[in-house]
Amino acid sequence: MSDGNSNGTTPMFEIENLHAEIDGKEILKGVDLTVNQGEIHALMGPNGSGKSTLAYVVAGDPRYEVTEGSIRFQGEDILEWSPDERARKGLFLAFQYPTVIPGVSMANFLRLAVTNVRTARAEEIAAEGGSAQPFTPREFRRLMREKMALLKMDDAFATRYLNEGFSGGEKKRAEILQMALLEPKMAVLDETDSGLDIDALKVVSEGVNNLSGPKVGMLLITHYQRLLNFIKPDFVHIMHDGRIVESGGPELAHELEAKGYEGLRARTAEAAAS
Amino acid sequence: MSITADISETATATGFSREGVEAVSRARLDTGAARDARLRAWELYESLPMPQRTDEEWRRTDLRGLKLDRLRPYAALDGSGVSPVRALEAAGVEDAAAQIALGPNAGVVVQRDAGTILATLDPDAAAQGVIFTDLATAYREHPELVERWFMTQAVPASFGKFEALHAAFWQGGSFLYVPKGVTIEAPFRAFSLISEPGAAIFSHTLAVVEEGAQAFMADAFRSPSLEGQSFASAVVELIVEPDAKLRYVQVQDWGRNVWNFMTERATLAQDATLNSLHVALGSKFSKASIGSHLRGKNTLAEMLGIYFADGDQFFDHHTWQLHESPYGTSDLEFKGALKGNARSVYSGLIKVFEGAQKTDAYQQNRNLVLSRTARADSIPNLEIAANDVRCTHGATVSQVEEEHLFYLQTRGVPRSEAQNLIVEGFFRPIIDRVPVEEVQEFLRTAIARKVGI
Numbered sequence: 001m002s003d004g005n006s007n008g009t010t011p012m013f014e015i016e017n018l019h020a021e022i023d024g025k026e027i028l029k030g031v032d033l034t035v036n037q038g039e040i041h042a043l044m045g046p047n048g049s050g051k052s053t054l055a056y057v058v059a060g061d062p063r064y065e066v067t068e069g070s071i072r073f074q075g076e077d078i079l080e081w082s083p084d085e086r087a088r089k090g091l092f093l094a095f096q097y098p099t100v101i102p103g104v105s106m107a108n109f110l111r112l113a114v115t116n117v118r119t120a121r122a123e124e125i126a127a128e129g130g131s132a133q134p135f136t137p138r139e140f141r142r143l144m145r146e147k148m149a150l151l152k153m154d155d156a157f158a159t160r161y162l163n164e165g166f167s168g169g170e171k172k173r174a175e176i177l178q179m180a181l182l183e184p185k186m187a188v189l190d191e192t193d194s195g196l197d198i199d200a201l202k203v204v205s206e207g208v209n210n211l212s213g214p215k216v217g218m219l220l221i222t223h224y225q226r227l228l229n230f231i232k233p234d235f236v237h238i239m240h241d242g243r244i245v246e247s248g249g250p251e252l253a254h255e256l257e258a259k260g261y262e263g264l265r266a267r268t269a270e271a272a273a274s
Numbered sequence: 275m276s277i278t279a280d281i282s283e284t285a286t287a288t289g290f291s292r293e294g295v296e297a298v299s300r301a302r303l304d305t306g307a308a309r310d311a312r313l314r315a316w317e318l319y320e321s322l323p324m325p326q327r328t329d330e331e332w333r334r335t336d337l338r339g340l341k342l343d344r345l346r347p348y349a350a351l352d353g354s355g356v357s358p359v360r361a362l363e364a365a366g367v368e369d370a371a372a373q374i375a376l377g378p379n380a381g382v383v384v385q386r387d388a389g390t391i392l393a394t395l396d397p398d399a400a401a402q403g404v405i406f407t408d409l410a411t412a413y414r415e416h417p418e419l420v421e422r423w424f425m426t427q428a429v430p431a432s433f434g435k436f437e438a439l440h441a442a443f444w445q446g447g448s449f450l451y452v453p454k455g456v457t458i459e460a461p462f463r464a465f466s467l468i469s470e471p472g473a474a475i476f477s478h479t480l481a482v483v484e485e486g487a488q489a490f491m492a493d494a495f496r497s498p499s500l501e502g503q504s505f506a507s508a509v510v511e512l513i514v515e516p517d518a519k520l521r522y523v524q525v526q527d528w529g530r531n532v533w534n535f536m537t538e539r540a541t542l543a544q545d546a547t548l549n550s551l552h553v554a555l556g557s558k559f560s561k562a563s564i565g566s567h568l569r570g571k572n573t574l575a576e577m578l579g580i581y582f583a584d585g586d587q588f589f590d591h592h593t594w595q596l597h598e599s600p601y602g603t604s605d606l607e608f609k610g611a612l613k614g615n616a617r618s619v620y621s622g623l624i625k626v627f628e629g630a631q632k633t634d635a636y637q638q639n640r641n642l643v644l645s646r647t648a649r650a651d652s653i654p655n656l657e658i659a660a661n662d663v664r665c666t667h668g669a670t671v672s673q674v675e676e677e678h679l680f681y682l683q684t685r686g687v688p689r690s691e692a693q694n695l696i697v698e699g700f701f702r703p704i705i706d707r708v709p710v711e712e713v714q715e716f717l718r719t720a721i722a723r724k725v726g727i
Contacts (some may be wrong), residue, residue, distance in 0.1 A: 059684045062676065087686035099681035103699025112695065113685035120686070161699070178685060 092184030168195030205230030315441030353389025447478030544570030565594030
């Protein structure tokens with residue numbers, strides 16, 4: 001697994017001994033995970049193991065209370081940050097079940113989101129020789145159309161209300177579209193493959209692959225190995241009962257595919273006993 | 275410009291009285307018939323009891339704060355020499371010069387207190403026989419037209435206590451008349467402004483669209499927040515004749531010292547269409563009764579409403595979809611948002627008269643409550659005396675969902691902006707139903723401002 005400090009710098013994203021609960025029930029029971037720039041990590045595990053909770057907690061969902069541990073992003077503790085602050089700093093969560101918000105058009109919402117994120121990162125953008133000047137509506141439409149074409153999305157999406165009447169596959173594409181426009185540094189993708197047929201899965205995976213790169217860290221949460229045929233992870237982690245119980249390279253996902261969670265659990269238990 | 279006589283004799287008197295009615299009548303240079311009508315209305319007013327909270331329509335309305343005896347029945351009647359742009363700006367109207375320009379508008383009437391400041395009409399429209407001016411002038415110049423409809427069919431003086439008072443004291447307002455077969459696309463725009471504190475303003479809108487004609491009228495009630503209580507009594511009468519079409523938009527954005535009472539009735543003759551939108555943003559207290567009489571066969575009444583109350587505002591809307599003939603369609607959608615300690619009451623009645631078969635009536639009221647201390651009540655009602663009809667109604671009161679705010683926030687949008695997006699999204703379906711760019715833009719800005727207060 002990645003040991004973060006191999007290049008001597010602060011890891012980009014670091015979770016330490018994270019405990020979190022909802023309505024008094026502890027779901028995360030001490031999660032440790034480090035993601036460096038340019039790495040793709042896959043987080044697998046059976047239903048109810050706490051994968052989605054981890055995603056929500058990283059994004060700052062107020063329903064969850066963190067009782068112990070820390071999450072650091074670029075060396076800063078983010079637990080006190082609001083969800084929007086986290087996003088403006090470069091964190092992104094692609095939701096498993098994107099929320100439907102009636103009356104809010106994709107284009108208007110995304111322009112507002114992009115303007116907020118780019119304004120917050122003005123210094124950085126300037127350092128890279130760019131300009132954080134807000135896009136005019138026309139410029140933004142062009143940019144959005146460009147990104148939508150990559151994800152094989154119809155132009156009409158721009159004027160539709162946020163996720164309203166979208167099919168499962170359309171919602172997932174819309175999440176990746178948002179990611180493409182917000183250009184996060186660290187993205188958590190929660191079950192982005194669920195509900196997709198094989199063609200949609202190819203398009204979405206290609207979109208994700210286009211967004212990965214040496215500067216971006218990614219955490220793919222998935223129940224199945226299927227997604228990992230299209231997006232190659234550098235590291236694979238298995239989560240069980242609120243903890244990461246095993247970490248390894250891509251081969252771990254194949255082993256999981258062959259043995260199932262039960263088989264893997266038996267092996268882990270054996271190893272622990274010996 | 276309006277002709278006025280000396281009104282100094284009662285200009286400082288407060289409260290309402292028979293002498294007050296006579297003074298208004300003299301000041302307005304009423305005809306004998308008009309004066310008699312006022313006095314009859316005054317007698318009616320005196321004979322009717324003040325609405326009580328035991329009356330269904332007033333059950334949730336608290337009138338104790340209203341001090342009628344301290345109000346002056348009218349303010350200056352002479353508006354000549356006042357700059358309309360400056361008067362509009364003082365009342366909070368943005369982009370005032372453009373708002374009253376001819377070209378984008380087919381005609382404009384601006385009144386402040388009870389005085390007419392501006393009355394213009396596009397010459398092409400005038401050449402087609404269109405009349406648009408302040409109501410008092412119209413009464414003098416076209417008595418036969420005004421008398422035929424003024425408080426006779428849509429809102430008679432006998433309607434209720436406040437309507438009777440209005441009939442006795444009415445002063446301002448506008449008259450639109452579109453002759454048979456004439457279509458005017460551009461809006462006829464009327465502004466009622468208040469500049470004097472402690473005044474009672476009686477503004478009356480009478481719009482008549484003759485057979486096969488089409489028109490668009492926009493009424494705006496605007497004033498700055500002044501010291502002392504003001505009282506606005508508006509009556510709106512919309513007469514839509516056979517096969518005619520009227521779009522009517524009303525924006526109530528009075529200052530926070532105003533107690534607003536508004537009664538509107540539209541009458542639709544056979545094959546007529548009404549598209550109305552009511553926007554309530556201002557005043558301290560507002561009670562609006564908005565109704566459509568679907569009198570002829572095969573009529574269509576679209577009635578839309580947006581209200582947004584904050585602070586300690588109280589808004590009360592009553593709507594009436596009165597299906598009196600067969601094949602009528604009414605489609606009502608009122609949506610409200612509330613914040614601070616604001617309160618709203620909506621009650622709506624779909625009434626289908628005997629014999630009004632094939633009625634299709636729809637009524638929806640949705641409320642979004644943005645604070646713990648705001649409250650919305652919604653009371654839908656059906657009364658059906660025909661057996662082959664379709665009537666649907668629904669009412670909801672809900673809050674902004676945390677899940678929605680969280681989702682928007684995870685995209686970098688601050689919570690306050692996310693709330694604004696959600697509120698705008700809540701009203702969006704209604705805004706989209708009014709295909710007038712300027713109205714849509716106004717609503718977007720007004721809603722964003724309200725969210726930000």
